[in-house]
Amino acid sequence: MRRTGVAAAAFLALILAGSPGRLVAQEAEAMHAEIDRLAAQFSGAVIAWRRDLHQNPELGNREFRTAGIVAEHLRSLGFDEVRTDVAHTGVVGVLRGGRPGPVVGLRADMDALPVTELADVPFASTVTTEYNGQEVGVMHACGHDAHTAALMGTASVLAEMRSDLAGTVVFLFQPAEEGAPAGEEGGAELMIAEGAVESPRPEAYFGLHTSPFPTGLVGWRSGGIMASADEFTIVVTGKQTHGAAPEMGVDPIVVASQIVLALQTIPSRQVAATNPVVLSVGKIEGGVRFNIIPETVQLDGTIRTHDPAVQDDVHERIRRTAEGIAESAGATAEVEIRRFYPVTYNDPELTAVALSSLERVVGQQGLVQIPPLMVAEDFSFFARQAPGFYFMLGVNAPGVAYGEAASNHSPYFYVNEDALEVGVRAMATLAVDYLEREGR
Numbered sequence: 296m297r298r299t300g301v302a303a304a305a306f307l308a309l310i311l312a313g314s315p316g317r318l319v320a321q322e323a324e325a326m327h328a329e330i331d332r333l334a335a336q337f338s339g340a341v342i343a344w345r346r347d348l349h350q351n352p353e354l355g356n357r358e359f360r361t362a363g364i365v366a367e368h369l370r371s372l373g374f375d376e377v378r379t380d381v382a383h384t385g386v387v388g389v390l391r392g393g394r395p396g397p398v399v400g401l402r403a404d405m406d407a408l409p410v411t412e413l414a415d416v417p418f419a420s421t422v423t424t425e426y427n428g429q430e431v432g433v434m435h436a437c438g439h440d441a442h443t444a445a446l447m448g449t450a451s452v453l454a455e456m457r458s459d460l461a462g463t464v465v466f467l468f469q470p471a472e473e474g475a476p477a478g479e480e481g482g483a484e485l486m487i488a489e490g491a492v493e494s495p496r497p498e499a500y501f502g503l504h505t506s507p508f509p510t511g512l513v514g515w516r517s518g519g520i521m522a523s524a525d526e527f528t529i530v531v532t533g534k535q536t537h538g539a540a541p542e543m544g545v546d547p548i549v550v551a552s553q554i555v556l557a558l559q560t561i562p563s564r565q566v567a568a569t570n571p572v573v574l575s576v577g578k579i580e581g582g583v584r585f586n587i588i589p590e591t592v593q594l595d596g597t598i599r600t601h602d603p604a605v606q607d608d609v610h611e612r613i614r615r616t617a618e619g620i621a622e623s624a625g626a627t628a629e630v631e632i633r634r635f636y637p638v639t640y641n642d643p644e645l646t647a648v649a650l651s652s653l654e655r656v657v658g659q660q661g662l663v664q665i666p667p668l669m670v671a672e673d674f675s676f677f678a679r680q681a682p683g684f685y686f687m688l689g690v691n692a693p694g695v696a697y698g699e700a701a702s703n704h705s706p707y708f709y710v711n712e713d714a715l716e717v718g719v720r721a722m723a724t725l726a727v728d729y730l731e732r733e734g735r
Contacts, residue, residue: 326459326727327655333452334719340451341715344368345444346418352407352433352440354424355471356383356481361405361443365468368447372454374466382485386468389495390453392460396734399726400465400497402483402677403439403446404472410434413706427477436708438505438690443468445503445718452723461734464726465497472673474635483676492680498733499645499684500677501725503718506687507700510714513657513721514665514687517646521639521685522571522599523606524671525632529554529594529617531581533626538586545625548581551592554617554628555579558596561612572609573599573669599669601638639675642682649684652728656720670703688721690714 344364353361362384369377369388376389384405411432412420422433435441450466467486475481486492506514531551536544555576562572574596581592598613600606614630621628653662665687674685690710691700701707 323728323731326456326731327724329456330452330720330723330727333455334448334716334723337448337451337719338716341444341448341719342712344447345440345710345712345715348440348443349416349435350418350420352420352422352435353405354409354426354433354476355406355473356475356479358384358405358470362386362468362470365405365443365447369450369466372450374450374454378491381491382470382481382489383479384470385486385491387486387491388450388466388468390450390457390460390464390466392462392464392730393458394461394734396460396462396730398463398465398495398497399729400467400492400500400677400681401446401449401722401726402467402469402500402502402674403442404469405439405443406471406473407433407435407439408437408473408704410436410704410706412436414701414709416709434706436705437473437703438708438710439472441505441690441710441715441718442503445715446722448715448719449722449726452719453726456727460727460730462730463495464730465492465495467491467677483673487676487680492677497681499682499729500674500680501649501722501729502674502677502683502685503688503722504672504685505690505703505710505714507691507702507708508663508687508689508697509691509695510689510693510711511657511717512661512663512689513653514663514689515641515646515650515653516665516667517641517643519601519638519667520641520665521672521675522573522601522667522669523603523638524635525598525606525610526635527596527598527613527630527632530629531592531594531617531621531626532590532629533588533624535590536588538588541588544588546588547590547592547626548588550621550624550626550628551579551581551594553620553624555594557616557620558613561609561616565612566605566609570605571599571601571667571669572605573597574609574613598632599671601667603638636671636673637675637679639672639685640678641684642678645682645684648728648732649686649725652724653686653721656717656724684725686721688714688718
């Protein structure tokens with residue numbers, strides 16, 4: 296077997312020592328040291344990319360500038376393949392190592408949110424755009440700028456080490472994780488449908504997400520780490536009448552109010568407490584005037600679960616609850632439920648080996664097992680193609696504890712840029728260790 300680059304010195308030393316086990320250990324140590332050195336070397340560039348992306352955010356399926364920066368960077372590194380316009384604005388980069396081996400996928404999302412930034416940083420976004428017919432601010436309020444910059448830095452590190460890589464790394468820069476615009480498809484599901492991960496096909500996927508806990512900590516969980524996310528719409532139809540004569544009609548506002556309250560008994564009284572469920576109504580719309588009882592009221596909301604059987608059961612209970620309450624009042628309720636993202640599932644076997652890699656990056660004390668999260672992620676679609684591992688990267692400013700910082704999606708969301716180098720080291724280490732382990 297031919298060895299080159301950073302591995303050559305370790306190989307020669309251990310051939311002389313005559314110990315295959317020590318060969319593997321010292322060779323891995325040499326590669327880890329090289330990852331650390333290169334991550335530190337590129338940290339300034341990663342911070343600059345992140346600040347530029349933060350100041351110039353773009354909503355889902357509109358990440359034209361971001362995708363252009365990513366593609367140009369991958370081409371400059373001499374990637375074997377750089378594919379653009381995947382799922383509208385996605386970028387796929389393929390880096391083949393100098394040695395044969397398996398294929399691993401690394402993913403980052405690129406889209407921002409319709410949020411007006413209030414964080415006090417010199418590179419704050421002042422971008423505005425139209426969203427759902429409204430003029431809105433645009434902000435990287437969920438850290439996708441950090442995800443993208445960190446994966447660009449990981450690309451720089453692994454490109455420098457390509458002669459020593461035992462396999463292939465597929466870099467997936469994904470649009471529209473927060474959801475495609477109305478009437479459009481997008482995100483991980485569309486990337487997969489368009490063949491982004493067919494040739495070469497990753498045998499495992501890794502991804503990270505910024506989270507408001509101390510920098511230097513990594514949150515992990517085996518099995519379901521993030522919930523499935525479904526959207527529901529309930530249209531209650533009554534009979535319009537004068538507000539002074541409710542008995543002459545059927546009031547859909549009262550019926551809708553009863554449905555909202557009754558829905559809360561599903562997670563609290565109809566599903567076992569050991570099965571986490573969140574059911575939230577986020578929008579109520581109906582009526583045009585204070586003294587007119589309208590014909591219809593529309594409710595929109597979200598359902599979050601961690602078990603497919605529970606998910607199906609909750610769907611049926613929503614339909615039964617809404618339709619039954621409406622019928623008892625002489626109204627009707629039409630229920631539509633749209634499946635959005637499945638559970639983000641960390642393969643237990645892959646999780647176990649990933650933790651050994653992350654311990655090398657943040658130490659045993661830096662690994663924090665977290666409870667199931669009720670937010671959702673479309674990394675889940677990649678993790679259905681092959682075993683996946685998704686982890687949370689702490690990004691709080693020094694001295695700021697969990698619970699004290701602004702949450703993701705807040706206009707005050709803040710990323711401590713020291714965390715970016717941790718993210719680069721983590722992703723590069725996961726990739727290198729996976730290729731070395733599976734390629735033996």
